[in-house]
Every structure is written in C-alpha cells, then in structure tokens.
Amino acid sequence: MHFDIPLTLPKVVILMGNSSRPGSIVIREIDHTPFEVFGEQHVVRELIWNGIAARSFDLVRLTDGAVLTDESFGEYPTDAQIAETLRDHGVDVELSVCMFCGEEVLPATAHRRRNGWVGNSCCRDDRLRATE
Numbered sequence: 001m002h003f004d005i006p007l008t009l010p011k012v013v014i015l016m017g018n019s020s021r022p023g024s025i026v027i028r029e030i031d032h033t034p035f036e037v038f039g040e041q042h043v044v045r046e047l048i049w050n051g052i053a054a055r056s057f058d059l060v061r062l063t064d065g066a067v068l069t070d071e072s073f074g075e076y077p078t079d080a081q082i083a084e085t086l087r088d089h090g091v092d093v094e095l096s097v098c099m100f101c102g103e104e105v106l107p108a109t110a111h112r113r114r115n116g117w118v119g120n121s122c123c124r125d126d127r128l129r130a131t132e
C-alpha cells in the first residue's frame with residue numbers, strides 16, 4: 001500500500017506508528033483445545049493485546065466463527081462460565097461435577113473417569129496423570 005507521507009518528516013511517521021493506545025490492538029490470538037457441544041465445535045480464544053500484560057478470553061463457535069462472549073473473560077473461563085455463555089445463546093448444556101474438587105464441569109471438556117468426571121479447567125491433565 002502507498003501512503004503519501006513526506007519523507008522529510010520521519011519523526012512524525014514514527015510517532016504515528018507508536019500512537020496506538022496500549023490494549024487497543026490484538027497482536028496475537030491463541031485458540032485453545034476445541035471442544036464439541038451438541039455437534040458444534042467451540043473454542044476458547046485467548047487474545048494478547050499490544051502494550052499490556054492483561055489478556056482476554058472469548059468463547060468462539062468455530063462452525064461459523066461467532067464470538068459468543070458479550071464481554072471477554074479476564075482469565076481462562078471456568079466450565080461454569082462457558083456453560084453460562086452457551087446458555088445465553090440458547091444452548092442448554094448440562095454440567096457435571098468434578099470428582100476431585102467438586103467444581104461444575106462441562107462434560108464436553110472434562111475427562112471421563114471410571115467413577116465420574118475430571119474437569120479440564122479446574123484439575124486439568126497434570127492432576128489426571130498424577131493419579132493414573
């Protein structure tokens with residue numbers, strides 16, 4: 001693309017390049033492990049912003065790319081928060097209970113164990129592996 005910026009004013013160009021407000025531009029997106037709810041793939045998408053350490057997390061329906069979160073989460077959402085977001089969109093998910101910590105977990109993201117479910121967001125794989 002061509003911009004009509006006079007070459008005699010390099011300083012102005014640099015200032016313009018740095019003028020983006022911190023936290024105003026997504027510099028990187030990280031899709032976490034997708035999971036299926038009623039036949040549709042969903043993913044928690046982590047957004048990294050320019051100039052700030054804080055990240056935000058959105059719930060995205062991969063089928064059509066729709067962002068389901070009205071307001072991004074400040075940290076990786078719990079299964080209960082994911083379920084609530086899905087319910088806001090008319091997806092009536094049922095929660096189970098994590099056999100380790102008692103947190104509500106989404107069967108779609110949890111691991112099936114002999115005696116029940118192990119949550120992905122609360123107890124994750126390390127705990128699962130440690131008990132096997």
Ligand SMILES: [Zn+2]
Nearest residue numbers: 098101122123
């Ligand atoms: Zn748990």
